[in-house]
Amino acid sequence: MTQPIKYIYIFGVCLSIALLSPIWALIDYPLSNRPNKDWPLSRCIRIRAFRMIEPVIPLCAFDRDLGRIPTEPPYAHLLKRSKFTYIPPLAEEYISGWLRNLIESVETLRIENETKVGVINERWLQDYTPKLETCRPIQIPCYVYFDERVSPAKASTLDLNLDLEEDDKVMLQFHGGGYIVGSAHENDVTATLCKDFIKFGSVKKIFSVDYRLAWYAPFPAALIDAISSWSYLVNQLEIKPHQIVFSGDSAGANLALALTRYLIENELPGPSGLVLHSPWSDMTFSRRVMSTSFTTNKYKDILESTFSPYAVKMLTRYVGVEMINSVYLSPMSQRNGKDVETFKQFPSTFIIAGECEMLLDECVDLHESMIRSGVGCRLHIVGRGVHDPAMFSSWQEPERSEMFYTLASWIDGLFGVPKPDYGDSNQV
Template identity: 30%
Template sequence: MIEKTTSRDQDGWGEMTSEAIQAMLMDNAARSFPYRHPFFRRLYLVAFLLVTLLILLPAWTIIYIPTKNRPRRNWKLKRCLRVRFSRRLCGLIARCEIDYLGRDLSIDLDPRKLKYSHPVNIPPAPSDILCGHPKEALDLLQASRGRWMLRYIHRYKREKEGIWGKWNNSDNGNVYGLDEVKAFWYTGEKSTAEEAPQFRRPGDPVMLHFHGGGYVLGTAAETSLSSNFPKALVKHSPIHHVLSVDYRLAPTAPWPLPLLDAISAYHWLAKVEGVEEGDITVAGDSAGGHLALSLVRWLRDQGQNVGLKMPRGMVLLSPWADLGFTNVWGEEAIRHNKDSDTIDDTFGPFACSLLLRALPASIMHTSPYISPASLLLPEARQGEKSFEQFPATYIVYGGAERLSTNIQLLWSRIRLSREFDPPIIPDRLFVSPDAIHDFMIFPWMAEEASEVYEDLDGWLRELLSADLPEEDEQSVAESLEFEESIEASWKEMVRQRRLSRQMTRESIKSHKSPVMGPVQDDLGMIRMMEDMSEEGLSMITTDISMPQFDLEMPKSPEWLTPLTSDLRPDYSLDDDEVPWYDLDGSADRDIDTETRKDR
């Protein structure tokens, strides 16, 4: 049994232990036997959408007209409705056991059809790079094969052979380990279909980004909501090269396979693309923030053993830092921001069931790689469970989100380790008081996002223009991998590279990025309902694993018009409108505002 870090009784819930938390999660898990069958699930989802849009949405409108009934007094009516609908939609994931909302990584996207991104296939890192936590977790995954247990999903006779079907993967013959990784370069909007990624000079900063989605959904592709972050970043920050990674998702790739993909992506940037680690910033939103934390911890613990250095900094957007759910222990804690966020009670436990099904149950409370903000992990200023030697970190979260308590605890633990190991610039915590979880990816929360981008731009410029310890010329030369270079040639190469890096630093320091322009959410109610119906229909019409039960839904069916329309990646914007992440207030731009051409 794991000892609790505090002795106080949480609202009469008793002592917080690993076993007690697991029992609580199981008691609150969705019971969804009728909805698991693909045919009945599809019928239920259609009924769900109709009831929500035609009955519940008008009822919610009446309820939220008085401002005293709104989750946040500052919210407008449309925001209340959007959050309520999104939370109801989120609840479908666990109730209907939907695990196919990611992208099929076996299919390469046609780069000519992409407007903002450039697909790239990243080779797996060398096998000898695996050590430490990912190696230990991978060994456990292989050893437990055929006995994987999904702890917070209900089944009658849970121990019965074959009860978990495809989620057990006992007979598929896969060899789990390092694999090819899909990713996308974001370097700005393309002017032609065949345009290549923008040229990167030595010293230009690069961001390695991991998308959110609870490890069960989402993609790095530009049609995903998470792509709004790299799209906006290349325009409203000094980082104009963002590599967003399509790491493997938990339904087919439990932990540590997503971490292996993150390691391969980082290794590829540093050792294949030749990007200096000091030019890399690691970032992630929601579950992607958790993956970014795990990657940086592994680099801190094992980087010297495998020839990889730490990144320059880390940016975390609403990071999921307590996969053990210790921060929801107690009546008050479990209800924290329950009515003001898009996350449903059942989503997190369902996602963890898939992600950690191959590992011991206690790992979610004992491993700093899994739950760095767990209350069942002792606070530490130094050592392997601390944040000692972590790079400068920027964290942003919404005051209305359910994960705010575990993010606050994460922040306090990072700050605790800074007493002995200060970063090159101060860490930064940005709290948007009335924003929801992962709010920066939602077009209808662009007003709050614009404030973050302006603040983040200043912090990144300070970080990227700060002086690092002088590079050792011999190590730089070796990193260039010249086979027969003479001393004079590599010294000249080092000199040229340092000159380029210095010019980049000076440009970053002396400029600022365009500020995001008009960002009001001015969509009418009918437009909002149309957008919401598209979100529901995209879930219903997604391909399922049993084609014989597929009910093909026509686009914009007459019985839902005008509530539906074709699913579009520009989020219901007219052709003559500019996406919110491209708004830059150019009319007010001053001479010090930076564009990509400035570097």
């Protein structure tokens, strides 16, 4: 068995959670002791468990155990709610000058650092640093989600585009996970967003992309994969851009913003709308000093303070501070967020945030910044919700379903198909 100390530590954390759960139940039993008095006891215990597990990811370099390797396809016959396909590498014509220069710079640094790969991590014993792959365009996995109630029972018979009509809408989704964990695979926890939202009928299919994570390939690999997925839908599947809605949760929302910006800057046809679930929009952390929600929701949210800095370090280790401060990775830094030009020409946007998440203020500020830039933007705050409430199918109800109804109504409205709005008063 490799990495013995690491796995002993992980076992210890899991055992601690099991032993502490009854104690947490006693502590949180009085309503006055709960982080949020409206939460049931079970939710309080889950939040505490999440907050204990999350630091294990950066401490144990556990990210590569929680992601998927893009070159390994899943067992297609096991997929029940989606169809697996590959997105071909991005054509050279869609790579702009600055992005091409960035790729070359990162590749040079990556190759120079290969001599350091394989050094034993003394902290955990026999924990070898994985060799980073190229950030150049490659073939990437994609999962196409469908509503099994109206689509063929066998995912293998699902046609990717031939059953789309002129007025049908599709969603291009980027999963969350801080660019270091998660997958578009239907067994991943973030896939509940796709599996549940497709049932609301506002989009015919959801194309969820397994973009390359930071432990596998450095930035700008994720952005290149996002552009590849847009090109695949528009060029290979011949889906008209106005039929597409971009979507992302957490870090995936950051990627959806970056893709939209790239298309605008290069005068390429963009989507009809943009959906951002708990968007992470400031990798400089410059707004946290003046953020009330980052302090007041610190013990209410599933996010833990060590996770994001580790994710930024992994993602940007070859691109430098200038890229971290750019509008591509940090459109809501203190500098970028004040610029009225930051979101010029962006499509209509629907922002979702949890009432109890640390990024609440960042989401509210993003909404206000988009409004200043002339974007038709709507903010929906999920009552009692934590970060990325769409991800949790059982213990964020009924607020989660209300959010999905409101989002479905908003998407239908984009395409001139008005439906009842099931939202509540927590909307702007």
